[in-house]
Amino acid sequence: MVHDLVAARAAELRQLEAARARTPLQLAWRQLRRYKLALISGVALAVIYVIMLFAEFVAPYGLDFTDRRLFYAPPAGVHLIDAQGRWHARPFVYAYRLVDPGLRLYGPDTSRTYDLHFFARGSRYRLLGFVPADVHLMEVDAPARLFVFGSDQFGRDLLSRMLYGSRVSLLIGIIVVLITFPIGLVLGGIAGFYGGIIDNVIMRSVEVLAAFPTFYLLLTLATVLPATLSSAARLFMIAAVFSLVGWGGLARIIRGLVLSIRELEFVLAARASGLSDLRVIIRHILPSTTSYVIVAATLTIPGVILGESGLSYLGIGVQEPSTSWGLLLAQAQSVEVFTQFPWLLLPGLAIVLVILFYNFLGDGVRDALDPRQRST
16 A cells, blocks of 8 residues: 555656746647647648648649630549449549630630649649749640639639749738837837837837828838838738738837836846846847747738738739739639639638638747646
8 A cells, every 4th residue: 555655656756847848838838739629720731831832743733824715714623433323443633625705704625634643744834933943733635624713814723823923922910910019029028128218219110100000101112112012022022011011019019018027037137147138138038938939920820811811812912923921812703703703713712721720820929938827
């Protein structure tokens, strides 16, 4: 009996020591695993970003591909059973057949099947922008077309344009975070650490920036930028405007956090040991705001994605021949699209799903990093 009690007590002590040995990130990961929806959202976002990086390989067609015979073609089904009920070992599609020229209604031409070719060689491109390649995930022989999501008014494959457009819509949020957060963290940390006139100068600058509405700044930028400006340069200019007006709110919140942290014992000990103020801020104070920064980043990115999509929808953002999800959604403004060509609304569905994934992930990370949730 005594031996069992000693063994049980030893096991409890080992568990306690293991718990103490875990770092805060390990404890947060252990807590995050309890939030299945956040984990699923994180995995989905990782898959989406991987597909975005390899858009040239995944997309059935290039960004400039067009087939003027098949404008407003509906999504093409991928089949394993043909019209005669026979099974096929390889997936196939049917070619389009124009049923009603007036209404632009298409139907499948079931007289012949066209097999899908996986990892087939096609037109040359640069994978990730610099690696020469000519292999595509899948393609189909002409005259059939692999319009999985249908085509637009110019006969361009909607799926391919969504894959290429995801680079603009998804990367702009990360670009804004990479610019905004270092500025907000450093200036907010300095304002909260020193206080006094430095705090007043930084906070008054934040209030001046907050007085400028982002939308009108972007409208002014759109009128100033030349029409010949490349889409990449236009994207970075839009990201710069978002960053210019976005760091102030973060700096104000970091200032408040630093005001409560700077008087804690470990900060006082670091200052007493002779460390410079900048080193104390960067090494000891700002890491204590990591939980808030991570949550703020996961909630800032979807807001920027939605903002860029709205700007492109209004014609202020990325211009043709480049594309983004907002620019693709701008094609679905008429009642005719809603009633006859509803597949053009798929870019809007992609925007909604990505924003939901980010919000679910942000909620899960916030709860996982909350010490009160961890203690329960």
